[in-house]
Amino acid sequence: MITFNNVTKCYENLTILRNIALQIDKGEMVFVTGPTGSGKTTFLKLIYLAERPDEGEITVGNFKINHLKQSDIPYLRRNIGIIFQDFKLISNMTVFDNVALSLRIRNEGDIKNLVYEALKKVHLRHKADSYPKILSGGEQQRVVIARAIAARPELILADEPTANLDPNTATAIMQLINEINLQGTTVIIATHYRELFRNTWKRILRIDEGNLIEGRSTK
């Protein structure tokens, strides 16, 4: 599904990711961890091409990232559902419209049913007509998840999906992401909270001073 072939990414003179080589298979759930500022978000940004690698090659599905033209980037992103740390919800749109946006961009039919189905999965069907600003942090995060899954992408990228959430909400969010993965969607979660993967048997990618260290969490 995703291949990193000796990828290096620098910001000015600072090497954020050094010579990364890895493969993530379809249907896998992977945690990318490391301290704040270690390059977790950069790792995700390389996948959805918000950043380009300085060296090495990246492949996401059928897209060879290095050679992708600017005009083709939207088509790569349509295969990816992104859960942003800062939500990135449009404040003057209702929950329904925010979720529907990803479907409208993909020119999907039957938007109404797909949106309600996604909202039902995150238990926010009743909030469809609300605006994001009146929702709690946890509810906003669930709207973001609904938006990410509504179009049934092959890959979900989650950047600190439980940051600023209370433990109960965080657990509920993680359960939800886990369910999505169980349905066959590849999931990559960037987080610095060890508790999120402590009791799972999932693959862990730890970024330490630009190097990627592979591991697996204990059950």
Place this chain on the structure above:
Amino acid sequence: MHYIFKSVLQSLYREKWINLLSMLAIASSLLILLITFLLVFNFHLATNRLPELFSLVVYLKDNVSKDETDKIIAQLNQRNDVAGVRYLSRSDAMVEFKKTVKSAGAILEGLDENPFSSYIEIKLKKDFVSGPTVEGISEDIRKIQGVDEVYFGEKIAETIYFLKRSSQAISIVLFLIISIVVIFISYSTVKILFYRKKDEIEILRLLGATNGFIRTPFILEGGLIGSVGGILGIACVVIIYLLIKYKLSTVIPLFGDIIMPWLIVPLSLLIGSMLGVIGSLIAIGKIRI
């Protein structure tokens, strides 16, 4: 397409106050531009008419016969700088004087014979009404046999020429300055309006929206705001024009002659929508400034 139109209308409604402000800014900018245009246009028309009021007066010698007079008139008519020639006999000159001067009767009282000479009035073509040119023409005419004297208002010719020339220069400079100001105001207004949507554009990009998907509603919105601004602007100009033409002219008759070139109505609509579209294109990065 349904979504695009819906989102344009929703966006216009959601941001109604700032949108209204943008429309008013464009409307007032256009109002300034159009009023300047009207002033310049009418001033230009007025100065263009001034040369028509100017004429040369050619006095003939007393002994010039009818045939000789006709020859002189024919000679003058052949000149390429002459627009028209009018001959007035001594009796015609007397009648003309009486028509022009109300107290002519009192002035002429007691005179036994007609004191006026016959003369030819020459109207020059517009482009030849300037001090040095008129001087040259009068010199030429003086050389014609039978011509006694050529009279013209040298200062008047110079003033007309100066006014005509300076009105063109002033019009161009004024119109250019106001146009630049209007474009800047409109650009800033629409730029501010769309700058507020910077985050929305970023989100759309991250979700996989193509440039067309992102730009179309913004351009439509800009065009709509500009068009409404244009309609408001031209409506104000028409109202002001009608008030001046039909109300103010009863007090100051000069205003009754004001002319409105109606072509500016569709033109201002076009300019308004263009300003909105250009503003939104700049704002979403199609045109970089």
